[in-house]
Amino acid sequence: xxxxxxxxxxxxxxxxxxxxLRCSPRSGDLSVYWYQQSLDQGLQFLIQYxxxxxxxxxxxxxxxxxxxxxxxxxxxxxxxxxxxxSALYFCASSVSEGASYNEQFFGPGTRLTxx
Amino acid sequence: xxxxxxNSPSLSVQEGRxxxxxxxxxxxxxxxxxxxxxxxxxxxxxxxSISSIKDKNEDGRFTVFLNKSAKHLSLHIVPSxxxxxxxxxxxxxxxxxxxxxxxxxxxxxxxx
Numbered sequence: 001x002x003x004x005x006x007x008x009x010x011x012x013x014x015x016x017x018x019x020x021l022r023c024s025p026r027s028g029d030l031s032v033y034w035y036q037q038s039l040d041q042g043l044q045f046l047i048q049y050x051x052x053x054x055x056x057x058x059x060x061x062x063x064x065x066x067x068x069x070x071x072x073x074x075x076x077x078x079x080x081x082x083x084x085x086s087a088l089y090f091c092a093s094s095v096s097e098g099a100s101y102n103e104q105f106f107g108p109g110t111r112l113t114x115x
Numbered sequence: 116x117x118x119x120x121x122n123s124p125s126l127s128v129q130e131g132r133x134x135x136x137x138x139x140x141x142x143x144x145x146x147x148x149x150x151x152x153x154x155x156x157x158x159x160x161x162x163x164s165i166s167s168i169k170d171k172n173e174d175g176r177f178t179v180f181l182n183k184s185a186k187h188l189s190l191h192i193v194p195s196x197x198x199x200x201x202x203x204x205x206x207x208x209x210x211x212x213x214x215x216x217x218x219x220x221x222x223x224x225x226x227x
Contacts, residue, residue, distance in 0.1 A: 045213075109157075
């Protein structure tokens with residue numbers, strides 16, 4: 001158990017809908033990262049928050065947004081969903097901001113299926 | 116542009132033998148490399164890492180080798196056990212970068 005929790009575990013929805021994925025980082029971790037893993041692909045970085053502030057953006061679509069709340073949990077909002085958004089969405093947390101020498105701990109992921 | 120590549124999608128080895136998983140990268144700015152292991156229905160779990168100032172790091176049955184001139188790293192598992200059967204991801208980071216860049220993974224199957 002990494003200490004990172006994600007809800008829900010599975011989500012099935014229809015095209016055009018909006019969903020919210022939730023992540024609680026490990027106790028003491030200030031950084032939260034969101035990654036997307038499509039079928040048989042590597043993890044693609046979406047966005048990072050550190051202590052409530054957005055710090056970096058990767059290949060995140062404009063239809064997607066995220067935030068980190070004062071209690072450090074984070075939510076990833078996906079709107080106007082398309083079939084191609086079906087994927088595993090992972091949240092990771094770490095103590096500090098940078099990626100180097102800063103191990104990231106991953107949650108179990110949310111499997112999103114868009115029908 | 117795939118900056119981290121794992122060219123072998125799968126690997127099968129016998130229990131007790133050595134497993135060697137390979138990873139190539141193109142970005143010479145990468146200074147920290149990690150291996151993650153992933154079981155089905157779970158998130159990736161950190162396994163071992165190596166800094167670019169080293170060429171080898173060992174942790175129990177797991178050893179990572181880094182060849183900077185070839186931009187290549189490998190993970191050796193000795194001896195391999197059935198419980199090692201999982202997908203292994205290579206990842207890298209660069210100074211000032213926030214996120215990890217992942218390879219596409221190699222599925223390791225250790226046959227009893």
